[in-house]
Amino acid sequence: MSEVPSSTPVSATSSPSPAPSPGVPAPGPAPRLLVLGGGITGLAAALHAVDAGARVTLVEAAARLGGKLRSGEIEGVRVDFGAESMLARRPEAVALARAAGLGHKLQPPNTASASLWTRDALRPMPKGHVMGVPAEAASLAGVLSDEGLRRIDAEAELPPEDLGDDVAIGEYVARRLGREVVDRLVEPLLGGVYAGNAYRISMRAAVPQLWKTVQEHPRLTDAVRAAQANAAHAAGGKQPGGPVFQGLKGGLGTLPLAVARTVRDRGGEIRTGTAAEELRRTPDAWRVVLTNGGVLEADAVVIALPAPRAARLLDAESPAAAAELRAVEYASMALVTLAYRRADTAALPAGSSGFLVPPVDGRTIKASTFSSQKWAWVDEENPELLVLRTSLGRHGDTADLARDDAELVSLSRRDLRLATGLDARPLASVVTRWNDGLPQYPVGHQGRVARVREHVAKLPGLAVCGAAYDGVGIPACVASAREAVDGLLAVD
Structure with a gap:
């Protein structure tokens, strides 16, 4: 595939085929595939397509x-300023890291001992739940009030519910087990993943393993136990082994660079600093006009872009799909990374990976990760420093994000002092803002995704993928990318 002036389209045979990867047959002319978007989804799609x-x-x-x-970097220590770990119980993200030559750098957290900062104290994170939804009341002692604990046990007296096609997980859990469960456990856990509001988040889209079992069990606590049993069965009849999460030595931010390098090494082309401005179907191909004035033609196109940008490109060829994508809402958030002299951080709980914060408690920060305690590689960068970070902001709660960086640092320090007693002045701080960074999955999300794909399927040689569709985590994004490519290239 090559770039030419807009008046001269590229012929179907104008680009030589790269040498095939080992074990990949390449009979006949290789199809030309264009990937729009260089996030981890687009890069995963590019690598999968090259290998096909x-x-x-x-x-x-x-x-x-x-x-x-x-x-x-902060104070010379490499850190992540975005996502720092990937779910390892799903295989896609770890497999991508291995395919990009980073298998030897995979590293689980040093500790999974996290806390909840609630009711003015750091309390151990309860166990025996599915994304904050408990199987029994006993595990939540200290997190919930006595009344809240009794409310969970009272579920046995409630009649079954017909949930229809979907339900907001917060609303359903509140009806069955009480609002305290949602406000003090589901919100910080599930809301933290999506930077969203549990009372709006779709159970079907965000917690599919629980959605499946609530169809079969009238009591929610029984459905939680069934979901846990299903997970154990999938692990061979025993508790799932291995780490739940994996990071990468040097930071998860090294993953896209390694994938990009692998794509190039295997014959793919990657261009940065230019974007698709127009996408049109011609009789024989897809024609993409770039913002730098160039034009590309391809047999197939993968749109791996956030929903608003994908919508703009689809306006001309599929206004119905574009309209659905414009309805996808996004949440913004900020990360505050702080570096301290380790000698000044004795107040932090030793061996802890950090804590989550229920929004109902009215704090500014939503969570804090003690990076130097959670990740061995961060500690090894400089044992004399301790690096931690806080997160702020969620959907519909943007007032704090309007503050300047210095204020966000000050508010983070205040909450850290109240939560842990840490009162030292940091040596350095970095504020990273992710504006419209996380798509929201409200009730009906899966129906919207199905309609988008139904409209896009009417256009041969086109597919969409990414965090706006089937999950915001890295494994879900990689799976989405592979499915899109497989559909276009008819890969078995």
């Missing part, structure tokens, strides 16, 4: 690849 024998070009508007995966 396609001639691939990836186009990214920013100068930097990786989207919400970004590494940097």
Whole structure:
């Protein structure tokens, strides 16, 4: 695939085929595939397509690849300024890291001992729940009031409910087990993943394993036990083994760079600093006009962009899909990374990975991660320093994000002092803002995604993928990318 002046389209045979990867047959002319978007989804799509024998070009508007995966430095210590871990119980993200040559850098957290900062104290994170929904009341002693604990046991007296096609997990859990469960456990856990509001988040889309079992069990606590049993069965009849999460030595932000390098090594092309401005179907191909004035033609196109940007490109060819994508809402958030002299941090609980904060308690920060205690590689960078970070902001709660960086640092320090007693002045701070960074999954989300894909399927050679569809985590994004490519290239 090559770039030419807008008046001269590229012929179907104008680009030579790259040498096929080992074990990948390449009979006949290789299809030309264009990937729009250089986040981890687009990069995963590009690598999968290259390995399937396609001639691939990836186009990214920013100068930097990786989207919400970004590494940097604070006081000379490498850290992540975006996502810092990936779910390891799903195979896709770990497999991508291995395919990009980073298998030897995979590293689980040093500790999974986290807390809840609630009722003016740091309390151990309860166990035996599915995304904050408990199987029994006993595990929540200290987190809930006595009345809240009794409310869970009272579920046995409630009649079954017909949930229809979908339900907000917060609303359903509140009806069955009481609002305290939602406000003090489901909100910080599930709301933290999506930077959203549990009373709006779709159970069907966000917690599918629980949605499945609530169809079969009238009592929610029984459905939780069934979901846990299903997970154990999937692990071979025993408790799932291995780490739940994995990070990468040097930061998860190194993953997109390694994937990009692998794509190029295998014959793919990656262009940064330019984006697709127009997407049109011609009789024989897809024609993409770039913001730099160039034009690309391809047999197939993967749109791996946030929903608003995908909508703009689809306006001309599928206004119905574009309208659905414009209805996807996004949440913004900020990360405050702080570096301290380790000698000044004795107040922090030793061996803890950090804590979550229920919004109902009225704090500013939503969570804090003690990076130097959670990740061995961060500690090894400089044992004399302790790096931690806080997160702020969620959907519909943007007042704090309007503050300047200095205020966010000050508010984070205040909450850290109240939660842990840490009162030292940090040596350095970095504020990273992720504006419109996380798509929301309200009730009806899966129906919207199905309608988008139904409209897009009417356009041969086009697919969409990314965090706005089937999950915001890295494994879900990688799976979405692979499914999109497989559908276009008819990969078995």
